Amino acid sequence: MPRVKEFDPEEALDRALDLFWRRGYEGTSLRDLIEHMDISRQSLYDTFGDKRSLFLKVLARYEKLAFESTYELVTRASWARPIERPLTALVAIRGLFETYLHEVVRATERGSCLMANTAIEVGASDPEIQAVVRAFFVRVEDALHTVLERAHEAGELPATSRDTRALARHLVNTLYGLGIMGRAGASRAALRQMLDVGLSVLA
Structure with a gap:
């Protein structure tokens, strides 16, 4: 049986969005992301890929939320x-x-x-x-x-x-x-x- 993730990927992505938005891409370290998203390094890699891949997913998330106007941080x-x-x-x-x-x-x-x-x-x-x-x-x-x-x-x-x-x-x-x-x-x-x-x- 596959191991069930112990976190909500969308919530974790929103947390990453918040951090990248405040600190920028270069100003956000992998350690910062792991702490702010409250997930393990392995979970981050398994679910989102590396930092750059995560950032691209964050940009896609931001665009979706910006146009739908459903996210209070946007x-x-x-x-x-x-x-x-x-x-x-x-x-x-x-x-x-x-x-x-x-x-x-x-x-x-x-x-x-x-x-x-x-x-x-x-x-x-x-x-x-x-x-x-x-x-x-x-x-x-x-x-x-x-x-x-x-x-x-x-x-x-x-x-x-x-x-x-x-x-x-x-x-x-x-x-x-x-x-x-x-x-x-x-x-x-x-x-x-x-x-x-x-x-x-x-x-």
Whole structure:
């Protein structure tokens, strides 16, 4: 009979997500992971593989939870909830940014999104991880583009802001810029100014 695991793999993965999010990939040791996940070294290897394999699983978990908005440690500014039931498309976008700003200010230990943190830390040094991060940002861009198309069709966008794909990319840059600047210590007032200026293209 195979030995039954004495831990919940999803819970352990969430614990790893929390640690990687706070400390980064390089700043998290295998010993740190074993202690924080509360599992043995062998169990970690048997279930998740080595540290890099675990990190790739964490990134996949993060993306799933971010879009489903079901994980309290992940920012509540998911693209699903504020956008599905908007008063108008632009109000929905504003709501998403306001929620994200609140999370950036509250979660000072993480500040930015895990994917943004990883983009800065790993960059092009690991093509596979870079591709995962890039795909996540493209997915966010596509979601925002869908909403902007809705705004365009409803006549909500100003005449100078009709390139919805360019606008979506600008919004992605603004959104994650808030997280990065928040982690760098920017004040709430400064972050508020960045948000307002970033969204001014939609006014």
